Amino acid sequence: MLLLLAACDDYLVCIPTLKSERGQLALQDYDVVRGPCGRLREPAPLLVGTRWCPVLTCDADQPGCVIDESSGRRLDPDDVAACFEHAITGATPDGACLVVEAPGELRWTFTPTDCPAQALGYAPLEDSLTLPVVDASEVFAHLDVPGDAFARRALVAADGEPFPEALQLEPGAVIHVLADHELALAGVVTHPELGDVGWNPPAFVAHATVDDVERAVELDALGLVRVTLGASEQMELWLERGDETLALGEIEGVAADELTALEVIAGFTSDDDPRIPAGARAVAWAGERIVYGVPVDWSVTEGVLPLWRDPERAWSPDYIALVDEDGLRCHSPPEERRTEYRARVRATFAELEAEVVLEWAENPEEAGSIEQEILEGLRGKGTERSPLCEGPGFAREGCGCRSANEEGLGATLLLGVLGLGARRRRRPITRVARSARAARD
Numbered sequence: 001m002l003l004l005l006a007a008c009d010d011y012l013v014c015i016p017t018l019k020s021e022r023g024q025l026a027l028q029d030y031d032v033v034r035g036p037c038g039r040l041r042e043p044a045p046l047l048v049g050t051r052w053c054p055v056l057t058c059d060a061d062q063p064g065c066v067i068d069e070s071s072g073r074r075l076d077p078d079d080v081a082a083c084f085e086h087a088i089t090g091a092t093p094d095g096a097c098l099v100v101e102a103p104g105e106l107r108w109t110f111t112p113t114d115c116p117a118q119a120l121g122y123a124p125l126e127d128s129l130t131l132p133v134v135d136a137s138e139v140f141a142h143l144d145v146p147g148d149a150f151a152r153r154a155l156v157a158a159d160g161e162p163f164p165e166a167l168q169l170e171p172g173a174v175i176h177v178l179a180d181h182e183l184a185l186a187g188v189v190t191h192p193e194l195g196d197v198g199w200n201p202p203a204f205v206a207h208a209t210v211d212d213v214e215r216a217v218e219l220d221a222l223g224l225v226r227v228t229l230g231a232s233e234q235m236e237l238w239l240e241r242g243d244e245t246l247a248l249g250e251i252e253g254v255a256a257d258e259l260t261a262l263e264v265i266a267g268f269t270s271d272d273d274p275r276i277p278a279g280a281r282a283v284a285w286a287g288e289r290i291v292y293g294v295p296v297d298w299s300v301t302e303g304v305l306p307l308w309r310d311p312e313r314a315w316s317p318d319y320i321a322l323v324d325e326d327g328l329r330c331h332s333p334p335e336e337r338r339t340e341y342r343a344r345v346r347a348t349f350a351e352l353e354a355e356v357v358l359e360w361a362e363n364p365e366e367a368g369s370i371e372q373e374i375l376e377g378l379r380g381k382g383t384e385r386s387p388l389c390e391g392p393g394f395a396r397e398g399c400g401c402r403s404a405n406e407e408g409l410g411a412t413l414l415l416g417v418l419g420l421g422a423r424r425r426r427r428p429i430t431r432v433a434r435s436a437r438a439a440r441d
Contacts, residue, residue: 016041018054020127024062025080025110027054027129031097032198036149036186037222040198045132045191046100047139047199049241053097056081064122075117083115083124090133100133131198134191141239141246142171143185145292146224147281147319155267155278158359167265167283167290172249176291178284179231179253183293183316187223187239187248199223204239206248229253254291261285262296262354264347266322274338274361277305282318282347282354294318296347300391301355303343304330307390320345322358328386331394334364341394 016039017026031053032040046052058065058080065074090106091098100106112124148168157163169175171190177183187206189197206219210233217225217237229235230253237248263283268275284294295317298307306328308321322345331341338361346355 018042018129019059020110020129022125022127024059024125024127025129026057026059028057029054031200033201033221033223034198035196036144036146036188037224038149038196043129043131045134045194045197046106047189047197048100048103048133048135049203050198050200051094051097051099051203052091052198058122062122062124064117064120067120075120075122079115079117080122080124083112083117083122084110084127085113086110102133103135103138104133106131106133132194134194134197136241136244136246139189139191139197139246140171141187141189141248143169143175143225143237143249143251144171144188145169145175145316146184146186147316149186151267151279151281154270156270156275158266158268158275160268160270160275163265163267169290174250174252176252176254176286176289177227177229178259178291178293178295179229179233179255181293181295181317182226182228184224184226185251187219187225189246204241204246206237206239208235208237210235227251231255231258254286254289256350258286259284259291259294259349259352260287262294262347262349262352264345264354264356266345266356266358268360274363276360276362277322277343277358279319279321279323280345280347280356281320282349284318284349284352292316292318294349296349299346299348301344301346302391303341303358304389304391304393305343305345305358306330306386306388308388324386324388326386328388330386330389330391334362336364338363343391343394 015028016030017028018040019026019042029040029052032046032050034040034044040052055077057077058075060066060072060074067073067075087109088098088107090102090104091100098106108129110124110127110129112126115122115124118124151163152168155163171188175185187201189199191197201219201223202221204219206217206225208215208217208227210229215235217227219225219239225237225248227235227237229251232255233253235251237251239246239248261284263285265281265283266277267279267281269278280298282294282296282298284291284296293316298309298320300307305322306324308323308325340359340361343358344355345358346353
């Protein structure tokens with residue numbers, strides 16, 4: 001399987017938000033983790049003992065919610081909360097937070113009442129939110145590779161199909177990592193019927209043994225553990241909270257000289273027509289075993305693409321982003337007709353080498369659109385090109401592609417264009433980059 005952010009992309013796109021049943025209220029929270037480095041973005045079970053501290057805001061589509069159209073400013077959370085009578089069952093208030101203390105369900109009912117925001121046009125409606133609550137004895141824990149999880153959520157293969165299951169890590173399977181190289185892995189808590197469970201990693205302590213000898217490990221606020229093993233060392237990981245224990249799984253170190261092959265898998269945006277490449281993963285094999293954390297060298301040998309890695313983020317080294325962090329491009333968008341592109345990306349480690357050919361198409365902006373008018377006004381002004389671009393460039397003949405050295409839009413204006421077009425057709429370059437940037441913030 002594949003791709004892009006090999007540590008936590010956190011798929012926030014800005015703020016992790018859970019909607020009420022009618023969708024008029026948005027509850028924002030950074031404390032509950034669900035899935036591999038994820039947040040509570042849809043109704044899901046909570047683990048007994050979880051502390052949830054949501055900030056109640058109104059949905060922008062609710063009449064009267066946005067009080068300044070130019071800035072997008074909404075009603076303050078306290079003003080929204082004052083418009084409802086709140087009835088909460090299945091959780092104990094603790095300051096501005098709720099703590100779920102027993103299996104069952106948390107139910108929050110919102111009953112409209114008179115409030116100052118009504119004078120601004122805010123029209124609250126009866127609403128509610130229900131979340132299951134499950135005990136530790138009902139769940140199991142396991143490790144996942146955050147980059148793989150991102151690809152399952154957001155990316156597809158070139159043909160639009162999901163990535164082969166054979167290249168994905170199964171819950172509970174032994175994880176093989178390159179010896180003497182640190183790798184970040186995500187702890188996940190799952191209910192066998194209800195799916196991934198929301199929990200608070202800081203409430204737990206991670207423990208590990210390597211070949212039956214205790215070794216110190218740390219669990220961060222997103223449920224990440226960073227491990228380094230020697231060749232043939234075997235680690236067992238588990239979580240403890242009081243007298244509760246959740247086994248996380250086993251990890252084994254693999255020596256570099258045991259690697260036998262590389263395979264490069266490309267990932268494309270999943271919900272755009274046409275799809276464009278967003279990243280790649282180098283799958284390293286040691287016989288029949290997939291080995292994670294191999295620090296391959298990446299290059300573009302045909303065409304031109306951004307190669308983005310950020311040393312300040314704990315990305316797994318076998319992943320690379322093929323988008324620019326700030327949305328900058330390596331070529332100008334098509335001007336008049338759908339244009340096909342072709343690029344070749346290569347991964348190298350020691351004597352091993354593999355590459356993948358990427359083929360995709362891009363459409364020109366619609367005639368008369370705001371995006372098209374801006375493009376026509378900016379062409380030829382020498383604006384900025386991504387500094388991350390690598391590769392010899394696109395040919396002028398054959399595929400009809402434009403030269404890699406042609407001038408493109410600057411960062412600020414490009415992001416503005418993409419934002420203006422978001423309602424009509426979402427743009428994957430900026431969206432994927434924002435998801436990546438959220439991992440750092």
